[in-house]
Amino acid sequence: MMVRKIGRGVAAFCAIAAFASSMTVHAEEAAFIRAGRLIDVEKETVLTDQLIEVRDGRIVSVKPFAPMQDVAIIDWSHYTVLPGLADMHTHLVGDIQGGIIDPLLYTGAEDVLAGAGNAKKTLCAGFTTVRDVGSWRAFTDVALRDAINRGDVEGPRMAVAGGYFTIPGGGGAITGLAYDAKAPEDMTRGVVRGPEDARQKAREFLQHRVDLLKMIATGAVLTVGTDPGLPELSEEEMRAIVGEAKKYGKKVTAHAHGAEGAKMAVRAGVDSIEHGSLLDDEALRMMKSRGVFLVADIYNGDYINEVGTAEDWPEETMQKNRDTTDTQREVFRKAVRMGVKIAYGTDSGVYPHGDNAKQMPYMVRYGMRPMRAIQSATLHSAALLGWEKDTGALSAGRYADMIAVEGDPLEDISILSHVKGVIKGGREVHCK
Template identity: 90%
Template structure:
């Protein structure tokens, strides 16, 4: 993970949301040294000459985290769009998306795969080296999928072939899955992503049907464990999700068609749900306007409402939930638009904020570094006007962003 910028400063917070205790503190002074929080205490005048960032008129909370993002490349469009740009162009587009995401208040993202293998690794490394401004990134490198599956380029003519770097994660059997998992891990990814079921946006696949076999998923998870890495599973359908949970996945992405048994399994094993319950509305509106394939639009209609009801039930059952939006399907920078949906479908505003802070840090195994404004963690925080516990939608209008103790300049 990227080291915090070596910045020393004091931040005065008018109101401070303590996500660890679930409370709000008033008039606090946050001391930062070498990019990390040293102390949080009631305001007392800092030493003369010290750098002070005055956020006394704002509500301050930890930098937010999106656990399902796709920063590299342009936003989702037509079937052949991924074939119209080079890997270099995709990374350069990703640099712009990274800055936009950071300025929207998301100081951490888990990037769960790019079409061209390892372009997300290049973007992560550029951010860590200070070449590009962006959030702290955990990256998957690509997708593990079956031939013609939810993570493949589909819909092409039968004699057309996708570029090799778009097929690095296509697996044919458990041993092939193990070997390709090892290859990804050797390319320094932070996690692995499996496509356990079909996808809404991949033509020719059924979101409810399993794709990877359980044996293939176990091989991928087993290899990841050797490297100390977690695995996530794209899974709309219940059976594919259960297979992924039994195989050892740390989280289930989407979860649109999960049944009670799948949710009980997830709860009992501490598996996170990362459900993108906002972007169904975006797809319905923009896809219709831009004439996306009717198959895609029908699958979106078939899964949007069911996904939201699964989310509501998961909240009621106490399943662990981390914040994830599928950014890249909708325009980057709109990540916080999902917050009101999470409240509408069962969470309190504090729970929604905790899902994008504490619980996301737990999913990443980054609890010592991110997820709260407390001593020892990176000084990643944002400022908003008003009270997000009264009106969660104000998180879409961030007034200030600090990453590693350094104020980010956003236009």
């Protein structure tokens, strides 16, 4: 059922208050975790009865368990333990996708408060890291990231884009308004008109401390008046944006359903392609040869079909969803066979936050081994972020981010939607 925005600020405030009351548990108190089974995503093995030692929020060692005297241990001996999961396509700020006018009904402050609640739901779902690929109001995601990093809000580690770069009336714009109506300035910061404008606005975003840049290379399913198969930004505009990002050592991703827009983005130097619903073999070969990741949200087409039908979403949106859902899944299957790099991404914010792991069974259904699906949300997502030294595996030196589940996700990957415990930075997260 579609979640509405009524009362969301109150809910977010309660989430923040609950976090403040939980701060009596410190990282140094969670020094040892006993894992009944531990999935080693680096070696693709499963270890039994392991002891994970943590100091200052990072893993010191992983070794067979031996009894210790007078040491507090988090007992996960009845669980399977694996690295905290990562979602590379989220939209935490604001509420989930609604009507055309919804982004104009709330202030940036209200959107960030809603994001605080969404962040906690995401963390409690076992996702200790996210890449947030744009909010309607520029830089509200930066504010949420900073609040989490300060400890004011409990949520996953965030890499944020600050907004989107799009053409006027494009897939990242507010469309469908009356001819004489105008969207607020903070919703148009990423609208570009030519390569030089693109370069200047990329520089502005980078100076506002974003972690990556996002370009809207083609039309979008959920943006009225745009065609997912058609290119939007020119290749010259994309090259200008990527060029500025590289100066700052930042990565760039491109929303691209259509093959031609994706090829333009790959030639421009992006690090990942989002969605990829209509990619052809040439686009996939280009991505493989250049090491460009595919981040394909192959779950939420079913969600859009079910909820959009029940709530009478625009027929244009529903038709575009029908035109891209099955083709996207076949592109995903082909990408797996071809060996294209794949990182886990779900487009959370289209569906309710906290359901991020529902995509895992789809990835297995469309060609991935369960271990590789888990790696897409751990090792491979860390590689896409450039955070390999800090996240993505349970090994010495990395952050002590981990989750516990009952049963074996390598046999039934759907159990990742039923997380029993979450630890971030060595501190146990309280979710109930």
